Amino acid sequence: MSLVRVHNFSISIDGFATGEGQSLDAPFGHAGSRLHEWFFPTRTFQHMLGKSDGRVGVDDAIAGTWDVGIGAEIMGRNKFSADRGPWENEDWKGWWGSNPPFHTPVFILTHHPRPSVEMEGGTTFHFIDATPQEALRQAREAAGDLDVRIGGGPTTVREFLAEDLVDQLHIAVVPIVLGRGERLWDGLEGLEERFKVESVTAPSGVTHMTFTRP
């Protein structure tokens, strides 16, 4: 059975995975880029930008596992777009340009389905109004024998965790107090009982936590 995995999911030490006030210019609201500064210099991220350099080390080694063996992604509407409600602009094709870094089918959870969009490089965006279980069924079918990644945001990751659908969870804890935004852990009391938890710190200051099934 293919696994369900979460990777490179950054939170502040007070548990926020995104800030307040998402907009077109601020995908993470008032958090700005602070939750992801550790990620940008890595070779993994630089490769996504088509560059050949980038920093190696603990951050990169862990970050680089994000697409190994992944056959599909599921993401929430708010990871794809700053809009809410019915689509005002169906020309919007995500924050990632014409060749997004996913290179697989991507299932976007929304109460407002729209036609699928095929991008360059193997990414296809499908817009579905579905429960976590139904979305996972569709993603697994698209992924074949490969794993499914839950790409975020926090509401989507939390829903899949609450339904006990996640097999591997990588959290990068960034030592900042964000104060407001969307919390990851709400409603997940006792989550650790379902996982083996391993932590390692990186010179960037981030603590990487890996939750796996025991």
Add this chain to the structure above:
Amino acid sequence: MSLVRVHNFSISIDGFATGEGQSLDAPFGHAGSRLHEWFFPTRTFQHMLGKSDGRVGVDDAIAGTWDVGIGAEIMGRNKFSADRGPWENEDWKGWWGSNPPFHTPVFILTHHPRPSVEMEGGTTFHFIDATPQEALRQAREAAGDLDVRIGGGPTTVREFLAEDLVDQLHIAVVPIVLGRGERLWDGLEGLEERFKVESVTAPSGVTHMTFTRP
């Protein structure tokens, strides 16, 4: 100038330093002893119990700095007692027996002052109704050239952090999701700007975070 320090202050990954429902039998409410399991085996804690053994390593090395150079402690009423409001029982002398591990003056913040209590081993409990600044003035006077420890609970630590009175803060992040209780970080947005933050993980699973003035 003597420093103001916080040591061995455990929180869950969702930021709770104590659980819900404190009582005489459950000083940390529904958290039970889960926030402090890493601490109990250390030589530092075993010495507090008068035992000569105990585990060494990262947890112990960091835990053991808690009383070095400390001349007084300030703690909140709820660290001292599960009661609320006027004292129903002035015979209560804390959770720590006749010879508490502090061995210094201890200033207990309460809206209901009562006479000081001298314990064995150099600990004296003083009950004061004071602002953080005034409590610190009294504790510094008692501590002489030595440092002052803010002993907790979360409300007290948070108040001193909010007033920017803390010079060193050691947090032990325990990989559990507590779900409810008293949060440490509330209202402290941007706290990291005032500190240099260093993290290290221990084989116990705990991540020790040290905040110091840059």
